[in-house]
Amino acid sequence: MCRATMADSGERRSLLKEDDGDDGEDVSVNMSPLCDPRHLLHRILVLIFMCFLGFGSYFCYDNPAALQTQVMQDMNLNTASFMQLYAWYSWPNVVLCFLGGFLLDRVFGIRLGTIIFSLFVLIGQIIFAAGALANHFWLMEAGRFVFGIGGESLAVAQNTYAVSWFKGKELNLVFGLQLSMARLGSTVNMNVIGWVYGRIQMMMGSAGHTTLGITLMIAASTCVFSLTCALVLGFLDRRAEKILHKEQGKTGEVIKLTDVKHFPFSLWLIFIICVGYYVAIFPFIGLGQVFFIEKFGFSPVQARAINSVVYIISAPASPVLGFMVDRTGRNIMWVLLAVVTTLLSHLMLAFTLWNPWIAMSILGLSYSLLACALWPMVAFVVAEHQLGTAYGFMQSIQNLGLAIISLAAGAILDTKGYLFLEVFFIVCMCCALIAVVLLYLYNSYTEGELNLSASTRARRAKALSESSE
């Protein structure tokens, strides 16, 4: 349907060329709303494809966590080797976080770049599955490495598409929806892939690396779906560019590594909070399933469900909490609250036998709260032209921290057990807590604007814009 109208519009445009100006509006009169790039319905269609773009990548990222016992048994691994699967995902992103924006803006362009990164995600997952089929663990690690190259950069591409198609107030909602879809992918994975493995096992008659390989290949089908979305998005974006004469979206990131020298002290504290916090979340979820089975006596299905609670809660909570933080401001207090409640939930999981649903639900809420309150703080402490470098650096050391701590967590679990591992995570959270407290004190001391309420910020911005007029 769209193709026919596109031919029409192309003809019209060539006729109207001499007239100049207002081509877009004349053209849009004859198109159905679904095919009109400026109409809401078409943009919702694009939004749907944009959201599902990341689905495959998030679905496959947590495959090891949901299949921990199976992976470890079928490939004959100890926990330290198992956590390599997560470390290898993070290693390429230590460097790629700086290069991602550059590659998308200068080298490939957003459309081709998205398709290439989706291809990396798909090929990575296929190599990962092939490694299981061939019973070669090094091949699985290589697959995760390739998957990692595509995964994080795809998220950058998704954001760039969002900025290009949705501006202003809609953007927050779109970011929130994209995040929710990502969490949905993770949740579906946690709860479904174990069942898929069980069915394949019944069909094959036994467990083993072949069963694992087939299950992972089936998971790769979600990556095919994401690749299709990337292709469709590329097509729709190119079409919109032709119709509306708008430029290809750019990340707008300017990375200058020399800027790192001029990062303010507050920013370094924010980096420490980011690393200290996330390394106590993702590796924990990676190893969580067996923890719930061993300590609380849950069945594997129940354990996977509890493990996915963080994602389930974060999907609806992120937009709501984001809205709340936007309205109230006072980011440092929210970050402090998030860190303290996460610390409490880790303490509960480590030192009590209370139902872990409580602790994991609290964890899910505080994880969403931190994401909404922490990342915007970077924009308050750093000049706009340094923002790209600052975010790139933050992502980079976050991935570096995740890679190293994943390996450390696996090694600790192998030799010292779960209590020690939880205490280790608690120490990481305490480091983040110390950084938050220092940030608050430093911010108060230097009268910075990180902890201002939203109304004060609005007043200041207004005063600034008035004085500049």
Added chain:
Amino acid sequence: MSMFKRCFICCLLSVVFCPSSGFIGGGDSFRRKVSVEVNPGLKPPSTLPPGVNLVHVRALGQNDTLHFLFCNQGAPSLLLVHTNTTESTVHVNWPEFINRSSSGGLQVEPQSSVQYSRALIITRLWEYSDVNNTADPQHTSESSFYPPYELQDFIWSEFNQSDHRIRICGGDRTAASFTNGTFCLQISAFESEGRESAWPGLLHNSNSSQLRVSLEGVTARVNYSRFSLELQSVGDSGFLGRVDVHRSIDDEYTPSIFKVSQWVSFPVNSSRVWGYAQWKPVAYRKSSPVTEDATPCRHSEPVPIARPPPSALIQAYFSHGPQTYGLNVSFGIAGDAFYNATNYLSWTVLMGVGDPPVDSFSVFIICIMAVGLGTPLVLIIVGVVFLWVRKRTSQSSGYEAIN
């Protein structure tokens, strides 16, 4: 800034010094003097078959004695006798003991000083084929069970005694499974509280002795078979037994195991525990295991057994109609690897008098938690005070006149 630097250095120093404090103090001051003798009073012409010995471990306390007697004539048995005097001794009538003709071959004298006696006997090693991979011998049909290995018929080839530890190994030499493998038992006695570094790292004190059972290199009869150990406990009449399973939050010493099982014996009209056999529901599939080599084990409920176990030690010592209970400890759970994955299995049980030892957090963990939680707290308090003081001083300065 210098305040922050000072706080940081304080924290670093406490982290460095805290672990070392674990060596200072702590530990139980209750000690026993342990002495080991093998075959006390055995003289020719009485001889024991090769590899068969009676080991007597005497643990002398302030005003009581614990006698641990181990013998593998018949089914291997570990007997514990608690007397309330430091002068008690063990007398063995060797001809009667070896002949197993009547009871009374072994006596602890003076008889009136004996407070409590209990024995743990390993009678059979069961193997069953677990085709459905359910690891549930209680609900597996009898036809899946192979004829058990009777430990009373084992030929014992190795006997090592070093320090307070005895190791014996043997096997069913008529069975093909034991051509390259052995069934080993390791008994340890302790002078004071401590913990073995080898997993499961059970906490022991001088009132207990540890028995470690291991299958080393024994081949399974089929590819998907699992093992189960039959244990019997013999005690004086008037004592009951039950198995308690306690959940804990600490798995420092036995990674990924949060439970401990205790087979306690208590008199009929009281609930106070007089003696115990304690184990963690885990067996290890390698001699130097990591967490993945742990396989959970299950136990069945203790049932009374009419006949006393086929052990010379029990027959010689328990003369007044002892009560025998038996249970099975089975290794593995559904979906777990089978025995032939590593051809190795080891399981440890602790036997003693009084209350079973209770695990607690190590000093290291406590120190880390104290530093980890204390530092931010101290920072918050110091920072808030600092800001408040600053605010006060800036307020009191007030406005200054311009001219």
